[in-house]
Amino acid sequence: MPGAVKGPQTLYDKVFESHIVNEQDDGTILLYIDRHLVHEVTSPQAFEGLTNAGRKVRRPDCTLVTTDHNVPTSPRKNFKGVSDFVKEEDSRIQCETLEQNVKDFKLTYFGLGDKRQGIVHIIGPEQGFTLPGTTVVCGDSHTSTHGAFGALAFGIGTSEVEHVLATQTLLTNRSKNMRVQVDGQLAPGVSSKDIILHVIGKIGTAGGTGHVIEYCGSAIRDLSMEARMSICNMSIEGGARAGLVAPDETTFEYLKGRPLAPKPDSAEWRKAVKYWESLRTDDDAKFDVEIFIDAKDIEPTVSWGTSPQDVVPITGVVPSPDDFKDKNGKEACERALKYMGLTAGMKMTDIELDKIFIGSCTNSRIEDLRIAAHIVKGKKIAPNLKEAMIVPGSGLIKKQAEAEGLDKIFTDAGFQWREAGCSMCLGMNPDMLSPKERCASTSNRNFEGRQGAGGRTHLVSPAMAAAAALAGKLADVRKLDDYEQALPKSKSAPSHIKPEVDESDSDVDLDKILDQPEDGTGNTVKTGAPSTGGIAPFTQLKGIAVPFDRNNIDTDAIIPKQFLKTIKKAGLEKGLFYAWRWNEDGSKNDSFILNKEPYTKAKIVVSYGENFGCGSSREHAPWALLDFGIKCLIGKSFGDIFRNNTFKNGMLPIVIEDDKALRQIYDDAVAGKEIEVDLEQNSIKDADGKEITKFEIDSFRRHCLINGLDDIGLTMENGDKIAKFEKKRSEETPWLDGSGYLSRHRTGAVKVEAAPVPKTNRGEVKEEPLQW
Numbered sequence: 001m002p003g004a005v006k007g008p009q010t011l012y013d014k015v016f017e018s019h020i021v022n023e024q025d026d027g028t029i030l031l032y033i034d035r036h037l038v039h040e041v042t043s044p045q046a047f048e049g050l051t052n053a054g055r056k057v058r059r060p061d062c063t064l065v066t067t068d069h070n071v072p073t074s075p076r077k078n079f080k081g082v083s084d085f086v087k088e089e090d091s092r093i094q095c096e097t098l099e100q101n102v103k104d105f106k107l108t109y110f111g112l113g114d115k116r117q118g119i120v121h122i123i124g125p126e127q128g129f130t131l132p133g134t135t136v137v138c139g140d141s142h143t144s145t146h147g148a149f150g151a152l153a154f155g156i157g158t159s160e161v162e163h164v165l166a167t168q169t170l171l172t173n174r175s176k177n178m179r180v181q182v183d184g185q186l187a188p189g190v191s192s193k194d195i196i197l198h199v200i201g202k203i204g205t206a207g208g209t210g211h212v213i214e215y216c217g218s219a220i221r222d223l224s225m226e227a228r229m230s231i232c233n234m235s236i237e238g239g240a241r242a243g244l245v246a247p248d249e250t251t252f253e254y255l256k257g258r259p260l261a262p263k264p265d266s267a268e269w270r271k272a273v274k275y276w277e278s279l280r281t282d283d284d285a286k287f288d289v290e291i292f293i294d295a296k297d298i299e300p301t302v303s304w305g306t307s308p309q310d311v312v313p314i315t316g317v318v319p320s321p322d323d324f325k326d327k328n329g330k331e332a333c334e335r336a337l338k339y340m341g342l343t344a345g346m347k348m349t350d351i352e353l354d355k356i357f358i359g360s361c362t363n364s365r366i367e368d369l370r371i372a373a374h375i376v377k378g379k380k381i382a383p384n385l386k387e388a389m390i391v392p393g394s395g396l397i398k399k400q401a402e403a404e405g406l407d408k409i410f411t412d413a414g415f416q417w418r419e420a421g422c423s424m425c426l427g428m429n430p431d432m433l434s435p436k437e438r439c440a441s442t443s444n445r446n447f448e449g450r451q452g453a454g455g456r457t458h459l460v461s462p463a464m465a466a467a468a469a470l471a472g473k474l475a476d477v478r479k480l481d482d483y484e485q486a487l488p489k490s491k492s493a494p495s496h497i498k499p500e501v502d503e504s505d506s507d508v509d510l511d512k513i514l515d516q517p518e519d520g521t522g523n524t525v526k527t528g529a530p531s532t533g534g535i536a537p538f539t540q541l542k543g544i545a546v547p548f549d550r551n552n553i554d555t556d557a558i559i560p561k562q563f564l565k566t567i568k569k570a571g572l573e574k575g576l577f578y579a580w581r582w583n584e585d586g587s588k589n590d591s592f593i594l595n596k597e598p599y600t601k602a603k604i605v606v607s608y609g610e611n612f613g614c615g616s617s618r619e620h621a622p623w624a625l626l627d628f629g630i631k632c633l634i635g636k637s638f639g640d641i642f643r644n645n646t647f648k649n650g651m652l653p654i655v656i657e658d659d660k661a662l663r664q665i666y667d668d669a670v671a672g673k674e675i676e677v678d679l680e681q682n683s684i685k686d687a688d689g690k691e692i693t694k695f696e697i698d699s700f701r702r703h704c705l706i707n708g709l710d711d712i713g714l715t716m717e718n719g720d721k722i723a724k725f726e727k728k729r730s731e732e733t734p735w736l737d738g739s740g741y742l743s744r745h746r747t748g749a750v751k752v753e754a755a756p757v758p759k760t761n762r763g764e765v766k767e768e769p770l771q772w
């Protein structure tokens with residue numbers, strides 16, 4: 001684990017170090033969080049934990065809530081409330097639960113009746129809630145988006161959401177530094193989405209694991225904020241914890257006039273800009289990994305397979321398993337070709353499509369819509385398409401696009417013009433692909449079943465999606481007349497025209513909710529699952545281990561989206577590896593390992609492949625594994641957020657770098673033998689009790705696991721240090737305090753008070769913690 005950096009620092013080092021509230025000897029850090037974004041899918045269990053423990057939200061003024069994943073994108077003309085509008089029951093309950101929590105905890109909320117509602121990663125920057133030099137978290141892996149402002153922004157699981165709500169801090173460790181430098185000028189027709197797809201193709205989906213990436217170089221400097229956000233957004237697809245771009249004039253220009261940013265030309269603004277200008281990597285700072293890319297080597301890039309690393313230039317062909325050196329790569333290619341219904345050697349431009357989706361937190365900003373509109377203006381989408389959809393990222397973007405006439409251009413061309421939300425990016429709402437339907441999508445994940453069970457996704461830029469819509473198949477935008485004008489070539493392009501930021505009806509939605517009766521009618525829903533309090537202690541575990549030999553098993557595969565609509569933690573066993581474990585008719589797939597004896601009784605997962613648990617931050621993945629009976633995972637590497645989530649649930653993820661030892665454990669698992677994991681001795685033994693290998697684990701995490709300690713209770717013991725940090729923060733960066741829309745019947749952003757320092761909850765600490 002990296003230690004504190006002495007000497008020249010990277011941008012990441014600077015932001016991270018300036019947020020440390022406390023550091024333990026083993027490197028465990030209590031990090032202050034400036035900004036917390038919340039949505040309906042990953043928060044119900046967190047709020048419930050707070051309620052059951054009688055805790056408050058510590059900084060309502062630094063918390064912003066919206067609803068985006070579950071919501072239909074159909075017209076809202078007659079919108080009366082979510083209870084009436086969201087037809088699907090589980091989705092509705094999740095939306096209602098969010099509104100109840102907003103009401104109970106008095107949080108700033110942009111609901112469906114508010115035109116500032118939108119995808120959580122779109123609205124934060126749009127409102128100026130995301131600011132340079134801040135720490136930003138959300139129960140969502142694409143929180144990395146906000147790094148475009150020079151903020152340290154990363155996804156967290158639901159237990160961590162609860163931790164941040166209660167304490168405004170997180171327990172974490174330092175990440176390693178990685179730099180991706182893109183120099184030179186992008187060729188016409190190439191956009192920021194192509195840059196990031198190219199980068200992921202180069203480093204792989206595990207390439208950034210354990211790292212924070214700083215994107216730099218002249219090609220990045222030349223990009224608009226929208227384009228930088230698209231790049232940082234997909235850092236998680238490259239395995240990284242976060243992605244950052246140093247703030248500059250482009251950033252400041254974007255922030256000017258945003259309601260929650262310091263008022264332009266005020267003394268506070270000048271002070272803020274002075275500080276923001278200092279946020280850059282020192283000369284001679286060391287990076288653990290450096291990648292150099294020449295912008296002119298990047299072509300319009302498209303995905304062919306079921307992982308974001310499966311990309312080729314649009315001029316290329318579908319690869320063959322023979323193109324991959326290792327067994328794992330060959331097998332993954334074979335499997336992807338089968339799933340995607342493609343033949344090796346086929347030209348990418350020959351791939352016919354059924355649907356087009358322009359939207360998602362990667363590419364649904366005003367600039368994206370302008371580019372797509374320019375390309376389809378005066379033309380018609382191809383007749384073979386069943387559906388082509390434009391989903392603006394927020395109500396304000398929609399409004400701005402309509403003011404510019406973009407909606408008309410799209411509808412004249414045959415597109416549907418929708419309301420804001422995540423939409424077909426993950427199909428948790430009515431927008432999805434049917435089995436075998438093929439879609440060119442501006443979203444960020446092409447996992448199996450991502451946009452709907454059996455659906456096939458090709459990731460593309462907005463320009464390429466628009467070109468594909470006209471052709472009815474994947475197409476090279478550069479073959480179209482006039483394409484060059486569609487793409488912003490530099491930061492002087494019209495990309496900084498802000499969507500109008502309207503403050504006039506800021507409390508409308510919250511007021512409506514606050515006005516509802518308390519008697520359980522209307523939107524009020526009480527949740528009843530057990531408290532998230534303490535966790536079961538972990539000391540020794542002996543049992544059957546189930547072997548996996550595949551790289552990049554993502555959390556969408558571990559638990560698909562339809563199971564995320566719950567407001568409980570329990571009852572997810574059926575959803576575990578749903579698409580792999582069950583046949584379409586609901587019967588068991590006997591060939592899947594977890595359905596074979598003795599693995600139906602497995603307590604341990606052994607992953608010989610790397611990057612197990614990559615992708616989405618859904619804590620439902622460890623909850624489902626726990627429900628099945630799995631308490632320990634042993635593997636080559638794990639997705640960062642997944643690994644954190646397992647710890648928070650009293651599970652033990654063990655990284656074994658020694659290939660020989662991991663192979664032996666894997667072989668024992670394949671042979672159906674038991675494995676013993678002894679956390680007190682840091683040792684893994686075979687069925688006869690003979691040690692196979694020792695393992696390492698942070699001492700704080702080990703201490704919490706062995707003693708079944710609750711992080712939140714421990715952190716609250718530190719209330720004084722947090723309060724001291726906040727005092728200093730108020731003096732040094734006053735613009736970070738108290739901006740919100742909380743107050744009733746008031747318009748515009750207002751200062752709101754932080755909640756009082758919570759009382760510690762000593763009852764939950766089973767023994768004296770480490771040296772807090």
Ligand SMILES: CC(C)[C@H](C(=O)O)[C@@H](O)C(=O)O
Pocket residue numbers: 041042069139140141142155426564615616617618619
């Ligand atoms: C629902 C949420 C946990 C998830 C994420 O973390 O990314 C979603 O936004 C996604 O894109 O898969």
Ligand code: SF4
Pocket residue numbers: 068069119120121140142360361362421422425426443444
């Ligand atoms: S990746 Fe898709 S589902 Fe996840 S937050 Fe972004 S738009 Fe929503």
